[in-house]
Amino acid sequence: MTSAGRFAPSPSGELHVGNLRTAILAWLFARSTGRRFLLRVEDLDRARAGAEAVQLRDLAAVGITWDGEVVRQTSRGPIYAEAINRLQAAGLTYECFCTRREIQEAPSAPHAPQGAYPGTCRNLDRAELDYKRSTRPAAIRLRADVDDYTVQDVMHGTFTGVVDDFVLRRNDGVTAYNLAVVVDDAAQGIDQVVRGDDLLPSTPRQAYLASLLNIPVPEYVHVPLVVNRDGVRLAKRDGAVTLADLGQAGVTAREVRNLLLESLGLPAGTLDQALHALDPAQLPREPWVWPGMERPPAG
Template sequence: MTSAGRFAPSPSGELHVGNLRTAILAWLFAKGSGRDFLLRVEDLDRARSGAEAVQLRDLAAVGVRWDAAVVRQTDRVTLYADAIAQLTAQDRTYECFCTRREIQEAPSAPHSPQGAYPGTCRRLSHAEREIRRATRPAAIRLMADVTEWAVEDQLHGQYRGVVDDFVLRRNDGVTAYNLAVVVDDAAQGIDQVVRGDDLLPSTPRQAYLATLLGLPVPEYAHVPLVVNHDGARLAKRDGAVTLGDLAAVGVSADAVRDLLLGSLGLPAGSLESALPFFEPAKLPRDPWVWKNPVPEMPAR
């Protein structure tokens, strides 16, 4: 199977310039290392009608091209069910009936982060599970046998993070992100994952899960986010931050692409023309502050 990198947006709305910058970086990392570049639409949970078409249009408008047909998670639910069945056969799953509030209020193990699952339902007896099934549908959790796991990241070096009994399938039947992303990357031959560094803390869980499923762990590069002037992650409320909004005030997609390339220390022009100048080791390591090119545009 051909090695590849990817970009995997959720079709919940328009991509903003932070998303587009990450997509450009994922393309540059993939092409700069001789890989194919693939696109996966992560539509299990947050799909909005028409959003996928707009996202694909905007990616193409800034020069991001993909080398195979787009893959959608909703077409792959059988793969996720098979993975959960494999883990269940290994006695590595259990039903969980906890609410989010119960998890937040439960005492955590020492040194665990707020919200880490404390293992409440792991200790239920068969009779207790029968009682709870009658009142609340169960989520499926992984029964982890480690508390932390280390991964290597091209930009961050070794990163060690918490692994708890995380959810594999929610109680509404939707496959959880941490399982789907592992199964999808392996099925597509993705051996390089480039994404925002806000996702770095979840990466040890995913790498650990891949090893349990006998799947390869990809190379990782978690890149800095785009933030607003307050240092918060960029959002639609920060004004003209999507190609549609920027086009409405006279800023073209080519101009946005050149701004994003400039933020990476790369020359303006097509992504192909910037590729020979791309060196991961020279990438900025701090978040990039978005300065609206149309300052009179009011926040929405």
């Protein structure tokens, strides 16, 4: 299978300029290394009617092209189930009945981040298991045998993060993101993952899971986010930050693309033109503050 990069949005609403900037970077990294570029809609539990079509329209508007059909996670349940079955057969899972509140209030292991699973249900005996099964459905957790795992990242170098007994399938039957993304990337031949650096802390979990499933770990590229003037990750509440809203203010998709490229130290123009100027070593490592484009740019 030919190697590939990808962009994988959740269809929970319109993409904002931070999402589009990451998508442009993912496209540039893939195309500059001769990879295919794929789109996957991560719609397991955050889909809003009509959002996917709007997202695809906006990606095309800034010049992003992709190969093949768009893949949707909701059509891939059988491959997730097969992966979980393999882990279960190897004794690498267990049932968990904890609520989110119970997990937040439970004492954490030393040095573990807030919310890391403390292993409450890891060693239930048969009687405890039977009782808890009668009270509520179970989630399926990974039985991790490491406390942390190390990955290599193009932008961040060596990164070691916590690995806990994370959820593989929620108690409502929905496959958890950490499993779905690992299985999907492998199934699609994706060996380069470019995404926002807010996802870097979860990457060691995914790489560790890939190792258990005998899946090659992709090349990771975690890129800086776009933030507002307060240094907080950009969101739709920050004003005109989507192509639709900016369009109403008289700003074209071409002008938005040019500003995003310039924020990366790349020349304004088409993505093909930017492709020839891409040097990963010269890309900014710090978040970019969105300056706003509520009025049409001069010129």
